[in-house]
Amino acid sequence: MRLTGKMPVPQKEKMNATFYISAAVAVLSTILVIVSRRAVHALLYFIVSLLAVAAMFYVMGAPFVAMLQVIIYAGAIMVLFLFVMMMINLGVDVRGPEQAWLRPSRLAGPAVLAGVLVAELVYVLAAGWKHSAAPVEVPPEQVGLAAFGPYVLGVELASLLLLAGLVGTYHLARGRREDKSPKEEQPR
Amino acid sequence: MTLEQIRALLPLIILVGAAVAIMLGLAVRRNHAFTVAVAVGSLAAAILSLALGPTVATPITPLLRLDGFSVFFSGLILAASLFVAVLSHGYWNRRRTVISEEFYILLLLAAAGSVTLTMAVHFASFFLGLEILSGSLYAMIAYERDRQAAVEAGIKYLVLAGGSSAVLLFGMALVYARTGTLDMAAAAAKLAGALDVLTLAGVAMILVGIGFKLALAPFHLWAADVYEGAPAPTAAYAATVSKGAIFALLVRLAAAMDIQSNPPFQATLAAAAVITMFAGNLLALRQSNLKRLLAYSSIAHMGYLLVAFLAAGTLGRTAVGFYLAAYIITTLGVFAVMIVLSGTERDADRLEDYIGLSRAHPLLAAVFAGMLLSLAGLPLTAGFVGKFYLLAAGVGAHLWVLVAALVISSTISLFYYLRFIAAAYAQPAAPPALPAAVAMPRLARLAIAVLVILLLWLGVYPAAVIRAIQEAVAIGR
Numbered sequence: 306m307r308l309t310g311k312m313p314v315p316q317k318e319k320m321n322a323t324f325y326i327s328a329a330v331a332v333l334s335t336i337l338v339i340v341s342r343r344a345v346h347a348l349l350y351f352i353v354s355l356l357a358v359a360a361m362f363y364v365m366g367a368p369f370v371a372m373l374q375v376i377i378y379a380g381a382i383m384v385l386f387l388f389v390m391m392m393i394n395l396g397v398d399v400r401g402p403e404q405a406w407l408r409p410s411r412l413a414g415p416a417v418l419a420g421v422l423v424a425e426l427v428y429v430l431a432a433g434w435k436h437s438a439a440p441v442e443v444p445p446e447q448v449g450l451a452a453f454g455p456y457v458l459g460v461e462l463a464s465l466l467l468l469a470g471l472v473g474t475y476h477l478a479r480g481r482r483e484d485k486s487p488k489e490e491q492p493r
Numbered sequence: 494m495t496l497e498q499i500r501a502l503l504p505l506i507i508l509v510g511a512a513v514a515i516m517l518g519l520a521v522r523r524n525h526a527f528t529v530a531v532a533v534g535s536l537a538a539a540i541l542s543l544a545l546g547p548t549v550a551t552p553i554t555p556l557l558r559l560d561g562f563s564v565f566f567s568g569l570i571l572a573a574s575l576f577v578a579v580l581s582h583g584y585w586n587r588r589r590t591v592i593s594e595e596f597y598i599l600l601l602l603a604a605a606g607s608v609t610l611t612m613a614v615h616f617a618s619f620f621l622g623l624e625i626l627s628g629s630l631y632a633m634i635a636y637e638r639d640r641q642a643a644v645e646a647g648i649k650y651l652v653l654a655g656g657s658s659a660v661l662l663f664g665m666a667l668v669y670a671r672t673g674t675l676d677m678a679a680a681a682a683k684l685a686g687a688l689d690v691l692t693l694a695g696v697a698m699i700l701v702g703i704g705f706k707l708a709l710a711p712f713h714l715w716a717a718d719v720y721e722g723a724p725a726p727t728a729a730y731a732a733t734v735s736k737g738a739i740f741a742l743l744v745r746l747a748a749a750m751d752i753q754s755n756p757p758f759q760a761t762l763a764a765a766a767v768i769t770m771f772a773g774n775l776l777a778l779r780q781s782n783l784k785r786l787l788a789y790s791s792i793a794h795m796g797y798l799l800v801a802f803l804a805a806g807t808l809g810r811t812a813v814g815f816y817l818a819a820y821i822i823t824t825l826g827v828f829a830v831m832i833v834l835s836g837t838e839r840d841a842d843r844l845e846d847y848i849g850l851s852r853a854h855p856l857l858a859a860v861f862a863g864m865l866l867s868l869a870g871l872p873l874t875a876g877f878v879g880k881f882y883l884l885a886a887g888v889g890a891h892l893w894v895l896v897a898a899l900v901i902s903s904t905i906s907l908f909y910y911l912r913f914i915a916a917a918y919a920q921p922a923a924p925p926a927l928p929a930a931v932a933m934p935r936l937a938r939l940a941i942a943v944l945v946i947l948l949l950w951l952g953v954y955p956a957a958v959i960r961a962i963q964e965a966v967a968i969g970r
Contacts, residue, residue, distance in 0.1 A: 458556050462609060462621040465509060466628050469602040472516065473632025476595040 320432075323425050324364045330418050331357035337414065348386055349415040353422070355379040360422050364429065366442040494554070501551040501559035503542040504567060505605055511535030512601040519594055529582040532597040536575040536604065543568050555676060556618035557609065565814060565965035566611040566741035573733045573821050574604040576940050580832045581726040583934035587837050591637050596726075599636075603629035603730065607738035614749075616665045616675040619742060623661070623706070626735055627654045633730065634723040646722025653705065653715045661702025667695030677749040684750070693757065696750065700758070703746075706739045709799070710769035713792045717776075720788035725840045728784055729828035732791045733821040740798060744813055753805040762803055766895055769796030770902040777909045781844040783831060786909060787824065790868060793906060794820050800899055801883045804890035810966035812879075812886040815959055819867070819875035819951055826864035826944045830857055833937050847913060849921030857933075858917045860945055865910040867948055870903055875951035882959075 334354040341347035355378045362371035452460055499506075515531055543564050550560035578600055585593035606625030613619040631654070635647025669675055671692045672683040684692055701712070708716040720728040752758045773793025780786040798820075801812035834841035834850075834857075841847075851858035867874030880903065887896040951958060 455555050456617065458554050459617050459621060462556075462618065462625065465602060465605060466621060466625045468512070468516075469599060469606075469625055469628040469632070472595055472598045472602070473629065476592065476599075476632060477635060477638050479592065 320364060320429075323429060324361060327357045327360040327364065327422060327425060330354075330421055331361065334415070334418050344390055346411060346415075348383065348390070349412070350418075351386075352379050352383050353415050353418045355383070356419065356422055360425060363426075369443065369445040369448050497547055497551055498553045500542075501547050501553050502557075503546060504539040504571065505608055507535050507539045507542060508601050508605040508608070512598050512605070515594070515598050515601070523592075523594055525582070525586065525593055528594045528597050529578060532578045532601055533575055535601065536571050536578060539604075539608075540568055540571045540575070543571070552614075553612070556615045557612040558614045559612055561965035561967070562741075562745065563608075563612040565962060566737065566817075567608045569818055569821060570607045570611065570734050570738055570741075571604060573737065573825060574600060574607075574730070576825050576829070576944070577726050577730045577734070579936050579940045580729070580829055583937045584724070584726055584832045584835060586934070587835070588637070589837070590639070596633065596636055599629040599633050600730065603633065604734065607734050610738040610742045611745075613742060614677055614745070616669070616677065616680075619677075619746075620658075620662065620665065622742075623739070624658065626738065627658070627706070630654075630727070630731060630735060633727040634719060636727060637724055640722075642722040643724065644722075646719045649715055649722075650719045657702045657705030657712070660698050660705070664695045664698025664700075664702060667691055667698065671695070677746060681750040688755065696752070696758070697761075699746070700752075700762070703739060703743050704765065707736060707743070707795050708788075708792050709765050709795055710772045710792070711765070713769065713772060716792055717780075717785040717788040720784045721782060721842070723784075725784070725828060725832045725835055725842070728787070729825060729832070732787060732824050732828070736791065736795065737817050737821055740795070740802075740813070740817060744802065744810060747802065747805070748810075753803055759803065762799060763892070763895055766796050766799035766803065767898045769793065769799065770898050771905075772796075774902045774905045774909075777906065780909065782842050783827075783844070783847070783913065784840070784842040786913070787827060790906065790909075791824065793902065794868075797880070797883055797899055797903070800892060800895045801886040803892060803895065804886035806886075806890070807963065807967060808889055809886045811959065811963050812882040814962040814966055815882050815951075815955070816879035818958070818962075819879035819948075822944055822947045822951065823864050823867040823874070823876055826860065826941070826948060827868070829937065829941050829944060830861045830864070833857070833933050833941070844913065844916055847916045848919050850917040852921065857941075860941055861917055862914045863945065863948065865914055867952070869907050869910040873949070873952045875948050875955075878952055878955045 331354050334350045334357060337350040338347045338354060341350060355374060359371040359374035359379065362368075362374060511531055511534075515528055518528075518531075546564065547559060550558065552558045578597060581593075581596060581600070585591060585596065603626050606622045606627075606629065609618055609622030609625065613622055627650075631647055631651045634650050635644050637643045665675070668680055668684075671689070672680040674680050674683065688696065705712040720731065723731065747753055753762075770793055773789045773791075773796055777786050777789035777793065780789060794816075798813055798816055801809045801816060803809070804812070831841050834846060847861070850861065863874065867876035870876045870880040880899075883899065884896055887899065
């Protein structure tokens with residue numbers, strides 16, 4: 306589906322506007338992630354930020370990447386974050402403040418930003434799938450052909466990056482050796 | 494992928510295979526000595542595979558390219574990684590409470606990232622290699638996570654390196670937006686020297702990102718804290734391998750994009766070089782912590798290297814190659830002395846730790862003095878020949894201001910190197926702060942001996958090495 310330069314100009318401008326609106330939402334929510342004092346609030350804004358980036362990808366004609374962004378980042382990784390936060394149980398003392406953190410008024414910010422994104426999505430879908438801001442739409446098979454064709458080494462290198470992150474996190478989370486005896490005698 | 498390309502990729506394959514093998518082996522049984530043997534063996538095998546690899550330039554997919562340039566710098570990086578791995582063995586053996594085996598996995602992965610950087614001809618592989626390198630370094634810096642300073646250093650590096658990566662990525666995106674390609678040579682051809690505002694900003698942001706990683710002057714603030722907090726082997730790694738790999742990439746990128754002949758970049762880089770040289774040397778003056786001193790001295794040395802970098806041409810690139818080799822050997826030598834002196838609790842990084850070193854370990858004190866003199870650039874050492882080449886390159890390109898700055902600032906540097914040498918040969922007033930290190934591990938002794946031989950060899954008879962480097966960088970385009 307190539308639509309090089311066939312789009313009427315006003316429509317193209319509207320699509321560009323959707324791009325800028327989602328970019329603004331992304332920037333705003335990311336700033337709010339940084340300035341939020343509570344981890345839960347930061348997380349909510351972070352989810353909005355990731356969804357906004359997904360919306361940007363979508364408007365730019367990369368529906369596949371947008372989908373991955375929603376499924377992997379906003380879905381899997383953020384849920385993992387939430388689980389970790391729930392598992393770090395701070396005890397009974399914080400139950401009162403915890404309820405205060407989740408008061409509906411605290412959710413207004415993320416809700417409004419997410420609402421903007423939903424409105425955009427509805428508008429884009431209503432206006433018709435083809436009108437993306439980018440001249441070319443990149444379908445999934447093209448992504449796959451590039452990633453596993455000429456750029457297969459890039460995928461391999463990215464896996465090395467993940468391996469380094471994994472080993473590093475594992476070590477830093479694991480803590481110290483308890484015994485003081487020589488290392489060689491302590492198989493684990 | 495053809496057989497020839499796989500042969501060219503062999504160093505990377507060996508490193509990664511060894512890293513994965515160590516990781517899987519740890520699930521069965523932990524053994525420090527065996528882990529070190531695998532790591533050192535794989536690094537040696539990778540060096541061998543480079544030496545026996547293809548002799549003609551081999552493009553490996555659009556991302557990487559093996560040529561004389563990458564063979565030389567990869568060899569340098571792998572050899573330095575090997576020395577760090579050998580020295581780490583004794584160091585971690587003395588720190589009983591730290592689980593040490595994962596360090597070698599991270600070290601091998603960081604080496605793989607660095608080798609990728611030296612082969613990168615595409616912005617994607619450039620960025621991925623850089624991230625593999627810094628991703629492993631974060632964990633290597635914070636490796637002793639019970640020490641608060643180490644964790645603090647790790648977080649500092651994480652935040653600053655993350656920020657600089659973002660700047661770098663933004664710069665790449667701007668270049669891509671104008672040229673539509675991420676291939677360095679193709680992008681340079683499309684730009685054809687004529688940079689508009691967009692690409693000017695893009696290339697400038699890429700240079701800022703690289704400058705951050707090299708700790709060039711306005712972006713040098715992180716170096717001292719990170720080196721001080723990191724365990725000594727990691728600091729040695731960050732000062733040698735990481736800097737060498739990124740500088741190699743900078744040289745290749747500049748050769749592709751012809752950055753040195755572009756007036757705005759030439760002026761800014763020259764200014765950065767002067768500020769870097771003076772900032773590094775002046776900040777090192779009052780340091781009585783050896784790690785911080787080496788951090789500032791490495792900043793200054795990157796400034797010296799920029800002089801040869803700006804001189805460009807074959808002479809400039811030869812000077813960069815030789816000076817990097819000399820710098821890596823010498824810095825590793827100083828860190829090696831620090832590592833073997835480090836005890837069970839803390840690293841031997843204070844000035845007091847070196848007072849009276851010549852009494853307790855006369856040979857070690859001599860090595861220490863020799864290495865510091867080489868950093869200062871005194872004759873008979875590799876550092877002298879290296880500096881001579883830098884000056885020759887600078888004079889050849891008529892960079893008079895830079896040459897003057899180099900001479901003045903390296904004279905300043907004599908002061909703080911001599912301060913540590915004087916301490917090593919001073920009479921101890923009180924009993925030494927650190928107990929005399931228990932019998933030095935045999936491997937570390939061997940490593941130090943090899944470093945000393947290399948130092949003198951490059952200092953006395955550099956001709957063979959220089960010829961090899963000239964050939965390597967000649968095919969470098």
